[in-house]
Amino acid sequence: MNLLSCGILVFLMCLKGRHCILPFTGGIGIYRPSYPHYHHPHPHHHHHPPPHHPPSTSGCGGLVRVQASHGGFVFTSPGYPTTYAPFSYCRWFFYTEREGGRLLVQCPVFDVEVSSPCSSGSYLALHDPLTRRDVWYCGNQGPQNEASTSNYLTVTFRGGGLGGAGRRGVYCTVSVLSYIPTIPPPTPSPSLCRVITGCGRRGTNTRIVGGTDASLHEFPWMALVLIPDGFCGGALINDRFVLTVAHCVEERVLPNNSLPTVVLGEHERSTPQETTNTLVLQAVRVWPHEDYQSGGSKDNDIALVELASLVSLDTVYPSIAPICPPSAIVSDGGLAVTAIGWGFTSVPGNRADVLQKVELVTVPLDQCQDRFQEGTVTNNMICAAAPGKDSCFDDSGSPLMTKVGNHWEVVGLVSFGPSICAQENTTGVYTKVSNYLSWIQNKVGRARTCPPV
Template sequence: MGLTEQLLLIGVVALGGVFGRLNCKFELESVTQNPLVTDVYVKARQPSGYTPHRIVGGADIPPGEHVPYQVSLQYRTRGGQMHFCGGSIIAPNRILTAAHCCQGLNASRMSVVAGIRGLNEKGSRSQVLSYSIHPKYQELVTSDLAVLSIKPPLKLNNSTISAIEYRSQGKDFVGGGVPVTLTGWGLRLPVPFPFLDNVNYPNVLQRMSYHTISNSECRNAGMESVTDTEICARGPFRGACSGDSGGPLIMESKNGLQQVGIVSYGLVVCGLYISPDVYTRVSTFSDWIGNQTKS
């Protein structure tokens, strides 16, 4: 799918059941040898558990191609910078992501990297100065979104680094059957296989397409608490997984690409057709997002 000059952000991925960072703390000082350890998708409190994940059923972004609005959120540890969530550029100094990605974390140890295809690339790094979590955020319930303030501002070039427009209130409601695309550096297998980090955790940004489903269908498929502030999507053997949280769900409209969702939550075993992925519906919160870019 080609990029157009006008990018419209329509959503941020939200997954549960759960692969969102549920009641977990980042004990990154003692973490691992795996440089790709990221956010945790767990069913219960596991303060020292880390399951880095990637998109299930996706494919590498081809060499020479970029997803200019996609960023990697990274956390500074004794072992270096570690990717833990995704995000999207909505202004030169603002990043949209999931609330569960940053709640309780020290902003001074967070940064974002833009303009990269592989996590081993240098790209353009900016420090997170602060983050604003939506005041009505409740984990696995509603309002799973946050806006990061960063410095220095990113230098947008419409090629490798570019802001995406997010879908606003008043636009047509995104219901079921809409083709959508997800990108991220999360787990690409339904569950991680021991001792196979190169298989579990590819370095290259992944891309995957599937379709939204209606919220009533989503509730019937087991996500009973889903509300109209969220979007559901699913496909056979494909979906978001841990490490994809906070990343953008994109749809293509007559005006170009639009972000409609933010990755929020889903089942621990990712990519099961019977289990939808749940995303924060960006249009519901467009006024709040806009206010965060003005401050």
């Protein structure tokens, strides 16, 4: 999500207009937001051990399966509780086979030499394969409640050239932490939807309009769609389906019949600790629009992701709720809309860790068409812009929304845009959801939703 004018030219080498190589760390990304950041294991291998790795030079470490029923696994620095030797090295590859499980690292004893940066001397390092995030610890500040974002976690201990120099080293545990809420849900009602809200009712907003960070669960329909080489956004529309764009789930993005994983109730991608209501659900099927042309026209860029498990709409959890479909044809220009996503906040720059929001206004279609090559922008699209504001790389599939009365409706999905985000006389282009209501209804069938509030 680009909230500031970038002002820097981005050179894109696009393959058939969809997949682009960006001049940033990470390699290949999907045009608009599927730029790689998350790496999610193939769904059919999600609960198998990672591939073989060389053993640690000190003889410790190795591949470890952590079982939830055994209370966790203890690992220590070499020689603990006595000091560790110079250049000692251990690497553990932890995993759990528990469905939806994550791994929690806690180090009640942490005493290694201080280095600046930590990676230059003795350290304990955590590597999350899903987010590709690395964190180094040294001195007396070790991980206390550091959680992975998938069922894999790599932990490395390294002793510096001076060894422990009289320090004790580390004593840590790895245990299984589940995404499943620990608070039992209320007894569901077979005939009523959510007690507090129907579709499109957002959470409490503690920030002013035009801010950058969304409040915790301000947009409870927002979905993080994990694909093998990155992630996209999406919007929960009922108890079974997430709406996203076709270029995020087409065959060349999901090869060998692989399927995405959907995270609901997410807010800050790097930590699970801001909420107990995050749900991770496997997809059982994806439905790209039949008239979407992979690598060709950007028309009909819409898709549905069918979830393996039903999402309860009867509980009072504020973190997960569907958004309403559009109730009317979107006006051709001048409509106040809001876009959300975890995409880039500037170019060059970084992806957002906390969910971002940005206020935009729809642009008349003829004006938008003049800003792109002839035939690129069709009647199946909406354009939106604001000075210095835009959606950007890694926002693909995220909803463009408008408020109608007391509820919110999804009117568009982030599809594509110019290579330079948020520049003067440029607009983001969004799939026009109202043109696909019949198509959506035919696919979702009798999936359960809630009426607007």
